[in-house]
Amino acid sequence: MKESVLIVGSMAFDDLEMPYGTFNDVLGGAATYAAIAASSFSPVRVVGVVGDDFPGPVLQQLAARGVDIAGVERAPGKTFRWHGRYAQDLGSRETIHTALNVFADFRPKIPASYATSPYLLLGNIHPALQLQVLEQVERPKLVVADTMNLWIHTERKTLGELLRKVDVLSINDEEAKDLTGHGMLRKAADEIRALGPKRVIIKKGEHGAAIFDDEGVFFVPAYPLEVLRDPTGAGDSFAGALLGVLAGLGRTDGAAIRQAMIVASTVASFGVEGLGPERLLSLDRPALAERLQAFESMMNYGGPLPALP
């Protein structure tokens, strides 16, 4: 039987200024992207907060995908909103405005029905809140956490406490550098692992992702697309799909994580082809299977290597 993934994090609306137009009220948030991606592979439980402006049908759409929304709190006020502007090549973006709204007072409350969730994704929220989540659940089989530069710079001590309690830290290359001062990923990963996580996944956007653990280093590329439409949430889709696959398989070992990273990178590649999570929501199994096959050939060199000349 497939096991469940518990995802804790932000749910939001994004106002996106893209080179090809401006789009308001796009469904967003790390937990939203991760939940949609994970739900292709396993049952998902979400803990987050939305305002009274959040449309019921959107929650129903998640529920219809197998996402348990009992942990989504509806608070008086407006939903978290992020307004961002992307550069011409979509390779970078700036935040124009962040309105935390109901997210400012978010204190994750884990429903009793979620207390035993074998796979846990701690989205990028204050590390004190991530710790509060861990206090409310039985120790999951696998805890994966994300964080961000803000907490690295302002909540170093609490973040350190969190790191001692997670199995995998999944962050991007800039964050790894900020956390350790090392621009060389291997050094950064070694240092992060010394702080607690047995494995570190470093996401490099269009350049793929790498995991560093006792078994060595493993690398997944990003699938080369014809068209990139919206990179928002790509890292969250990656993390969500990773956990979803592992929960669906009921595995936490290094080999399974490596295979799940390939699926996760493939899922994320679909995500960035659409605005917001639209392409993730429409993704079906045949399309995924076809691209997974191309993805595997991208890594297939007919190994092991023959003797060198």
Add this chain to the structure above:
Amino acid sequence: MKESVLIVGSMAFDDLEMPYGTFNDVLGGAATYAAIAASSFSPVRVVGVVGDDFPGPVLQQLAARGVDIAGVERAPGKTFRWHGRYAQDLGSRETIHTALNVFADFRPKIPASYATSPYLLLGNIHPALQLQVLEQVERPKLVVADTMNLWIHTERKTLGELLRKVDVLSINDEEAKDLTGHGMLRKAADEIRALGPKRVIIKKGEHGAAIFDDEGVFFVPAYPLEVLRDPTGAGDSFAGALLGVLAGLGRTDGAAIRQAMIVASTVASFGVEGLGPERLLSLDRPALAERLQAFESMMNYGGPLPALP
């Protein structure tokens, strides 16, 4: 029997301003790096030009590695010199000064003994000179060419003529974008392939390299290092090792090219650990074999993937 690689390109001295010090008179040039890398795997022939200041012992050092230096012309004047300054993280560099010196009048003259060279690497020189090389040799089994932004912008027509005559174009991501206007690598590669080359290799520095051909896309990461010392010549070492392995194996097929790319990325990873080509020159087979094994595990996911949950 191993076949020979003919390498045509620049030989130089570099003055390198690194964050950790300034180093003058460092051996450099695309042909130099490529020849050193290739000579680990097959006999190499070099066509280039040096000034009367170029030390004989350096040429003898190349010869001792199995590099035929009959095609290295010694012209009156000074050797080509590049003065560059690297950024703190070595991720970018600026040219402080270029002194073409004897390279300004370089007209590649292929010795009669080189006329049948089954593997040809046309380093980044004026495309008219690259064409002149092709006119002086029997059609090789494999022609790989490099180019640069200068020729893309100023010699588009001649470059177009060259592209119709090469099998593989090996350039970096910026050059691919400059050549086609497409930032998405797949689109850029498709467009370049429509201009002639059956295969396009796009080098992405610390992010690895990808090949696009009729067999699909294949990706090699860059090996994650503890310490990066000097990225100068990494792309040339990659191309040289690629050709060296293929010549050593006597193969030109897609599967062999993919395997050779893994070796080439591994060789290039050694190159950037030392200043100039020093680490390439000291690289031995056991060290290469050990890193190759780690490199393979970086791509090994125990594939094919199991059924998705």
